[in-house]
Amino acid sequence: MRWCIYLWIFIFMISCASNALNKKKEAEVHFRVGDSYLRQGKPGFALRELVQAQKLDPQNPDICLELGLAYMARGDLNKAEVQFKRSIQLKPEYGAAYNNLGLLYLRQKKLAKAEKCFKKAISINVYPTPEAAYTNLGSCYVLQKKYSDAQNAFRHAIEVNVLYLPAYLGLGRTWEMQKQYDRALGVYQEGIQYLPEAAPLYYRMALIYFLKGEKEKAKEYFERVIQFDQGGLRQHAQKMLKKLQ
Secondary structure (H helix, E strand, O other): OHHHHHHHHHHHHHHHHHHHHHHHHHHHHHHHHHHHHHHOOOHHHHHHHHHHHHHHOOOOHHHHHHHHHHHHHHOOHHHHHHHHHHHHHHOOOOHHHHHHHHHHHHHOOOHHHHHHHHHHHHHOOOOOOHHHHHHHHHHHHHHOOOHHHHHHHHHHHHHHOOOOHHHHHHHHHHHHHOOOHHHHHHHHHHHHHHOOOOHHHHHHHHHHHHHOOOHHHHHHHHHHHHHHOOOHHHHHHHHHHHHOO
16 A cells, blocks of 8 residues: 555656656747847747746746846836846846846946946856946946046956957947047057957047048048948948048
């Protein structure tokens, strides 16, 4: 009789484990579909999938993070904050969650909170993209008009990843804000060495030469923008070239 009870308990445990595994697999499918929708710029569709994923796997920090991103894309910052914090609660050393929570606070102009989040993300050794947090920290300092601190943060981002375009743009823009255009040009030229087809760098250089009255240089770099960009920058560059005719 006793062996029957043990057998029943064993079968029950196997059944529960199998059911939990199936839920996780189903959640993973919804997560991947939701992530795909989010990358396509369809946060509404993404939310539908991600909410279902969280119901199936509520202790998954990656799902919480993705939900936070979807809510933020929709402009629902309160719900996004809840999900980012939940993600951190489930995975305390989650650099991406801190970074995105910082971006949320940056959007809300809660600069002290944003700064704290970016610094926390940077401090996490296993965070794979600290250049993003350094660059966001730089932007946070810019909003506080702490240009020297901003430049240090952007420079750290470049040291971590010389191919990270936003860091060059951020560093160059801080010099532009201080009207130190030659230093800004130096930053953009440095970036072009590593990113020779980065249209935004050529665009910033073209604008500076335009402001300095160096029309031929401005034309040269606006033409590079047209060569490498197929979107909005290309259109702006074409308009500027017409002005320089």
